[in-house]
Amino acid sequence: GRGLFSMFKRNKSKGPDSGDSGDSPTSSKGSPTITASTPKGKSDAVTRLFDQVGLPTIFGLLGYDDPDVRLHAIKVVANLAAEERHQMEIVREGGLPALYKVIRISNDEATRRIAAGAIANLAMNETIQERLVTDGALKLIVNLAEMTEDVQTKRMVAGGIANLCGNPAVQPRIISEGGLDCLLAFADSETPHPDVQSQVARGFANFAKCDASSAKKLVEKGVLPFIVSFSAMTDLPQIKRHADMAMAYISMH
Numbered sequence: 001g002r003g004l005f006s007m008f009k010r011n012k013s014k015g016p017d018s019g020d021s022g023d024s025p026t027s028s029k030g031s032p033t034i035t036a037s038t039p040k041g042k043s044d045a046v047t048r049l050f051d052q053v054g055l056p057t058i059f060g061l062l063g064y065d066d067p068d069v070r071l072h073a074i075k076v077v078a079n080l081a082a083e084e085r086h087q088m089e090i091v092r093e094g095g096l097p098a099l100y101k102v103i104r105i106s107n108d109e110a111t112r113r114i115a116a117g118a119i120a121n122l123a124m125n126e127t128i129q130e131r132l133v134t135d136g137a138l139k140l141i142v143n144l145a146e147m148t149e150d151v152q153t154k155r156m157v158a159g160g161i162a163n164l165c166g167n168p169a170v171q172p173r174i175i176s177e178g179g180l181d182c183l184l185a186f187a188d189s190e191t192p193h194p195d196v197q198s199q200v201a202r203g204f205a206n207f208a209k210c211d212a213s214s215a216k217k218l219v220e221k222g223v224l225p226f227i228v229s230f231s232a233m234t235d236l237p238q239i240k241r242h243a244d245m246a247m248a249y250i251s252m253h
Helices: 039-055 055-062 067-081 084-092 095-105 109-122 126-135 139-147 151-165 172-175 179-187 192-210 212-219 224-231 239-252
Strands: none
Touching: 039 212, 055 095, 067 084, 067 095, 067 109, 084 095, 084 109, 084 126, 095 109, 095 126, 095 139, 109 126, 109 139, 109 151, 109 224, 126 151, 126 212, 139 151, 139 179, 151 172, 151 179, 151 192, 172 179, 172 212, 179 192, 192 224, 192 239, 212 224, 212 239, 224 239
């Protein structure tokens, strides 16, 4: 795992790639991920379960009638999705439709939150990003953002969009499918939360870094006042750092 991106307790021992430990805001690999901060024994149990039953069985449990079963299964998938070695395997074994379905059918906030976190984890992998957008994952998490008042679900959604923002191939879809509008809505929230704002600022920086046209699109969408506002948050250094990077990219282009 590479740090945490979740309702779970932060675990600072994850190493220098943790999203909270000074990584470049434009590094998709260094972005926060969702992993359960579980004791070693429980973590081993997840690995054993995965080894014994395999991914297709775990994906099957995501469609199970019992919401508790779905919740446990999605936690396993989210933990696996945090590790690069499992990401392509999840896609190959049919994990994306199962993930999308669990968001659509579940009324449980925790299940939807962790499913959005699993998508955000997969969105760290550049080889999966275009597939996620083409499949409708972006639209799905944007819709989820409109349905929820839960801060950590919003954080998952913002983080997933931020991970996609650094890929110029999907930027037109991020604009047309409401991804950028979603980040703007979070930025303009009447009840802002630093965890969400940090992901929003990271998304703006990722988007602006690509080229001059990307930076221009951000300015045209009205993002600049929010970046300036974030940059003034001296008491929230991580948000300020991402915003400063975004401003630097915009001025460079």
